[in-house]
Amino acid sequence: MEPLLKVENLRIELATRAGVAPVIDDLSFELGHGENISFVGESGCGKSMTALAIMGLLPDRIGRIASGRIIFDGEDLTKASEKRLRDLRGNEISMIFQEPMTSLNPVYTVGEQIAEVLREHEKLGKTAAHNAAIELLDAVRIPNPKGRVNDYPFQMSGGQRQRVMIAIALACKPKILIADEPTTALDVTVQAQIFDLLRDLRKEFGTSIIMITHDMGAVAEMAERMIVMYAGRKAEVGPVQQIIEHARHPYTKGLISCVPHIMADPTFEREELTEIPGIVPGLGEFGQNKCLFAERCNMVVDKCLRKRPPEAVFANGQKAACWRAEEV
Amino acid sequence: MTELLEIENLSVRFPVRKKGAGWGGKTYLTAVDSVNFTVRKGETLAIVGESGSGKTTAALAIARLVTGETTGQVRLEGKDILPLQQEQLKAMRRKVQVIFQDPYSSLNPRQRAEDIVREPLDSLTGKSASEKAAIVDELFAAVGLRPEQKRLFPHQFSGGQRQRIGIARALSTRPEVIICDEPVSALDVAVQAQILNLLRRLQADFGLTYLFISHDLGVVQHMCDSVAVMYMGKIVEHADRIALFSNPQHPYTEALLSAVPSVDAKRREETRRILIPGDPPDPLNLPKGCRFASRCPIAEPRCSESEPPLKQAGNGGMVACHLREAG
Amino acid sequence: MTDQTTEPTVKAQSPLSEAWDMFRRNHAAMAGLVVLCCIVLGAIFGPYLYPGKPFEMAWAPFSPPGADGFLLGTDYLGRDLLAQIIHGARVTLIIGLSAAIVTVVIGVTIGAMAGFYGGIVEEALMRFTEFFQVLPTLLFSMVIVALFGASLPMITLAIGLVSWTAVARITRAEFLRIRELEYVMASRASGASGRKLMFRVILPNALPPIIVQSALMVGSAILFEAGLSFLGLTDPNVISWGQIIGSNRQYILESSFTVTIPGLAIFITVLAISLVGDGLNDALNPRLRQR
Numbered sequence: 001m002e003p004l005l006k007v008e009n010l011r012i013e014l015a016t017r018a019g020v021a022p023v024i025d026d027l028s029f030e031l032g033h034g035e036n037i038s039f040v041g042e043s044g045c046g047k048s049m050t051a052l053a054i055m056g057l058l059p060d061r062i063g064r065i066a067s068g069r070i071i072f073d074g075e076d077l078t079k080a081s082e083k084r085l086r087d088l089r090g091n092e093i094s095m096i097f098q099e100p101m102t103s104l105n106p107v108y109t110v111g112e113q114i115a116e117v118l119r120e121h122e123k124l125g126k127t128a129a130h131n132a133a134i135e136l137l138d139a140v141r142i143p144n145p146k147g148r149v150n151d152y153p154f155q156m157s158g159g160q161r162q163r164v165m166i167a168i169a170l171a172c173k174p175k176i177l178i179a180d181e182p183t184t185a186l187d188v189t190v191q192a193q194i195f196d197l198l199r200d201l202r203k204e205f206g207t208s209i210i211m212i213t214h215d216m217g218a219v220a221e222m223a224e225r226m227i228v229m230y231a232g233r234k235a236e237v238g239p240v241q242q243i244i245e246h247a248r249h250p251y252t253k254g255l256i257s258c259v260p261h262i263m264a265d266p267t268f269e270r271e272e273l274t275e276i277p278g279i280v281p282g283l284g285e286f287g288q289n290k291c292l293f294a295e296r297c298n299m300v301v302d303k304c305l306r307k308r309p310p311e312a313v314f315a316n317g318q319k320a321a322c323w324r325a326e327e328v
Numbered sequence: 329m330t331e332l333l334e335i336e337n338l339s340v341r342f343p344v345r346k347k348g349a350g351w352g353g354k355t356y357l358t359a360v361d362s363v364n365f366t367v368r369k370g371e372t373l374a375i376v377g378e379s380g381s382g383k384t385t386a387a388l389a390i391a392r393l394v395t396g397e398t399t400g401q402v403r404l405e406g407k408d409i410l411p412l413q414q415e416q417l418k419a420m421r422r423k424v425q426v427i428f429q430d431p432y433s434s435l436n437p438r439q440r441a442e443d444i445v446r447e448p449l450d451s452l453t454g455k456s457a458s459e460k461a462a463i464v465d466e467l468f469a470a471v472g473l474r475p476e477q478k479r480l481f482p483h484q485f486s487g488g489q490r491q492r493i494g495i496a497r498a499l500s501t502r503p504e505v506i507i508c509d510e511p512v513s514a515l516d517v518a519v520q521a522q523i524l525n526l527l528r529r530l531q532a533d534f535g536l537t538y539l540f541i542s543h544d545l546g547v548v549q550h551m552c553d554s555v556a557v558m559y560m561g562k563i564v565e566h567a568d569r570i571a572l573f574s575n576p577q578h579p580y581t582e583a584l585l586s587a588v589p590s591v592d593a594k595r596r597e598e599t600r601r602i603l604i605p606g607d608p609p610d611p612l613n614l615p616k617g618c619r620f621a622s623r624c625p626i627a628e629p630r631c632s633e634s635e636p637p638l639k640q641a642g643n644g645g646m647v648a649c650h651l652r653e654a655g
Numbered sequence: 656m657t658d659q660t661t662e663p664t665v666k667a668q669s670p671l672s673e674a675w676d677m678f679r680r681n682h683a684a685m686a687g688l689v690v691l692c693c694i695v696l697g698a699i700f701g702p703y704l705y706p707g708k709p710f711e712m713a714w715a716p717f718s719p720p721g722a723d724g725f726l727l728g729t730d731y732l733g734r735d736l737l738a739q740i741i742h743g744a745r746v747t748l749i750i751g752l753s754a755a756i757v758t759v760v761i762g763v764t765i766g767a768m769a770g771f772y773g774g775i776v777e778e779a780l781m782r783f784t785e786f787f788q789v790l791p792t793l794l795f796s797m798v799i800v801a802l803f804g805a806s807l808p809m810i811t812l813a814i815g816l817v818s819w820t821a822v823a824r825i826t827r828a829e830f831l832r833i834r835e836l837e838y839v840m841a842s843r844a845s846g847a848s849g850r851k852l853m854f855r856v857i858l859p860n861a862l863p864p865i866i867v868q869s870a871l872m873v874g875s876a877i878l879f880e881a882g883l884s885f886l887g888l889t890d891p892n893v894i895s896w897g898q899i900i901g902s903n904r905q906y907i908l909e910s911s912f913t914v915t916i917p918g919l920a921i922f923i924t925v926l927a928i929s930l931v932g933d934g935l936n937d938a939l940n941p942r943l944r945q946r
Contacts, residue, residue, distance in 0.1 A: 438860060447845045
């Protein structure tokens with residue numbers, strides 16, 4: 001079966017003061033029907049930019065798709081008109097954001113905001129949309145949806161607001177839900193509830209989910225496959241559990257081991273955490289013909305600085321863009 | 329080991345204007361409610377909890393930095409620091425310093441890095457200019473910054489480097505206790521490790537005692553010797569690290585631990601996710617009994633009747649739950 | 656173990672020099688700055704370079720610009736208009752500047768105290784500010800000038816007294832915002848006194864919007880002075896652009912240039928100040944700086 005979404009050799013250029021920089025540099029991936037894929041990496045690696053490109057929401061005049069294709073359901077979105085993209089957004093592809101505090105409009109009730117989407121895309125009448133909004137609030141497990149539908153965002157807690165965002169995103173039963181750090185601003189217990197909710201909704205509606213996060217734990221809980229991004233490039237891709245057990249890119253390995261995880265059996269001895277020295281390079285450094293991770297890598301050899309590494313292929317579609325992937 | 333810090337019945341409350349009460353209608357929000365704990369010299373005590381649990385307020389009260397009404401006792405080396413004023417307060421500030429959460433807002437954008445690090449020395453000590461310069465140089469090296477970076481302004485540093493400046497500032501008066509208020513939660517994952525390792529290294533080098541505030545249980549598990557879990561202004565559980573993480577007693581602690589997503593497949597299979605439905609109670613209108621009762625999976629009628637005190641628990645720590653007692 | 660290898664050496668650029676870089680890139684603001692500099696230089700050195708006397712009858716009244724060697728013509732008393740404009744520039748700019756200073760001094764003091772101390776102090780000071788805000792400004796300043804005489808200091812004071820409220824509100828808002836930032840708490844943890852917090856920590860960080868507002872205030876003070884002069888509330892012994900307009904106003908239909916030329920001078924000056932103010936706003940606003 002054709003994948004639902006197929007991104008081919010995507011290159012996105014961003015105009016900066018210093019010149020044009022490729023924020024996304026030759027990115028290809030596929031998303032199957034009902035699949036959950038995660039983009040992982042530090043901030044400034046191009047995770048969110050990928051999401052915005054799929055949504056057709058690149059910042060005007062600053063960012064543009066330089067080459068490549070985004071094929072959604074057989075249609076190339078890079079060639080689609082603004083009107084067509086508007087039709088798709090919120091309808092076939094929708095997105096939830098990190099900040100549930102600011103992504104809802106404070107002057108409308110949550111019910112009005114959910115109903116708005118339904119009236120726009122599904123052409124529902126006023127009452128029908130209102131009733132559908134109540135159903136959706138119930139679906140995202142907001143207690144007493146009939147009463148809460150008339151609440152304003154400030155009357156809700158952070159977790160509830162994120163549920164409302166999810167309700168809005170799911171209003172038109174989209175085929176793809178893009179979740180950009182959906183729980184970063186929330187408490188862990190609330191995060192757990194949101195994850196449960198997303199899992200259930202996916203089962204119910206068959207929605208494919210693209211989750212952007214920096215938390216390996218969240219990836220392990222939620223996704224089947226992950227794409228590790230570094231400096232606008234795909235560092236590694238593959239099945240989640242396989243990568244966690246044996247990462248083939250030093251960056252992935254660093255990302256997993258630099259975070260103190262809670263293990264099943266805590267030990268008295270605590271090793272020093274593995275550090276990835278330094279920070280993500282600035283946009284000006286992107287796009288060079290070398291491994292952009294080389295400066296921070298503990299396995300760097302001469303070759304890494306001379307040529308961009310090709311993808312080494314492993315079992316089950318695991319690929320790593322590293323010259324020494326076999327040795328990692 | 330001796331008790332460096334003893335906190336007894338510490339409460340902090342903030343006056344808030346009552347809705348619909350008209351003129352002068354005031355009520356109090358009790359952010360921290362009769363909290364007791366002790367910190368031994370050289371150890372790290374973590375206070376964990378979710379937003380609104382009062383963990384940061386408690387820590388800042390110990391550093392004499394909250395504006396609310398503070399009652400109870402905070403004894404540093406046996407001496408209550410809450411009533412201190414003027415010179416004595418300065419002496420106490422030399423001994424208690426803070427590392428703040430957000431490296432982007434905790435450094436004055438108009439000061440150079442060296443001036444930021446030197447500020448506590450300027451305000452709290454009578455050291456000469458050359459002594460202060462020597463201390464600043466030493467601290468820059470200790471936290472891994474280059475000497476030529478002293479002249480730079482905060483916006484010219486990355487988040488991790490800014491936090492290093494914040495750490496150097498906290499170390500400048502050679503404090504006994506450093507309160508770390510979510511020191512890595514605003515940083516990128518890869519940078520978090522750099523800072524956490526640095527904090528542990530400095531603790532060993534300088535013989536520091538940390539009061540470590542965090543919501544990230546993974547970080548807490550890595551950093552602390554013992555943990556106090558707070559919920560709605562109360563400590564619900566206080567135990568040693570291993571005991572708390574392997575054998576949590578309070579149902580809230582259990583729920584908190586089970587909610588943390590894990591890369592460890594074994595842990596994922598073993599942990600049963602304990603869902604706590606609903607939202608915490610309104611802090612202005614707290615229930616009579618246990619504050620967790622409305623969300624607790626094992627609550628009994630008596631839980632909503634009387635508030636459980638903190639008492640000895642089965643894992644060697646203390647727990648505030650009617651249903652979990654040593655025995 | 657640290658970032659030492661990957662970070663390129665950065666020059667220690669102060670926030671101020673960075674703002675100047677930003678300002679320089681703004682063409683409109685730079686144009687405004689150049690025009691403003693010309694006007695200021697003209698006001699300072701013009702009277703020494705140009706021989707014309709502003710108060711003496713030099714030629715027949717209402718000579719049009721360019722006629723008989725008078726570049727801008729003469730007014731209703733036959734006085735050299737160019738000489739008047741040059742001499743008037745000084746007074747106009749001094750009034751604009753000193754009124755702005757009065758505004759900032761009163762506004763910042765009240766706004767800072769309200770924002771810093773909060774509580775009853777804030778409540779009282781803000782009610783006081785609101786009282787001044789609702790006074791009809793023109794009428795109030797006319798009353799002051801009428802009561803205490805139309806001398807330059809009085810006019811300046813009158814303008815300052817009716818326009819400081821905006822600065823006070825901005826200052827208070829900035830203080831309220833910055834007071835909650837962690838670096839203020841960090842300074843307290845470092846043992847800073849209240850006075851140090853207010854003047855050395857919060858105030859410098861609150862300055863950008865205050866600077867912008869006071870730059871714009873110079874422009875509006877000039878306009879205000881022109882308005883008062885037009886109504887005849889001015890010191891007859893000194894000459895300002897507004898006064899030129901005021902004294903020629905009866906002849907606006909016959910010889911419109913006597914009013915248009917000083918009007919144009921005011922327009923160009925205020926426009927230049929606004930452009931500079933706008934440029935300052937962009938340059939000092941850290942959120943725009945990232946672009």
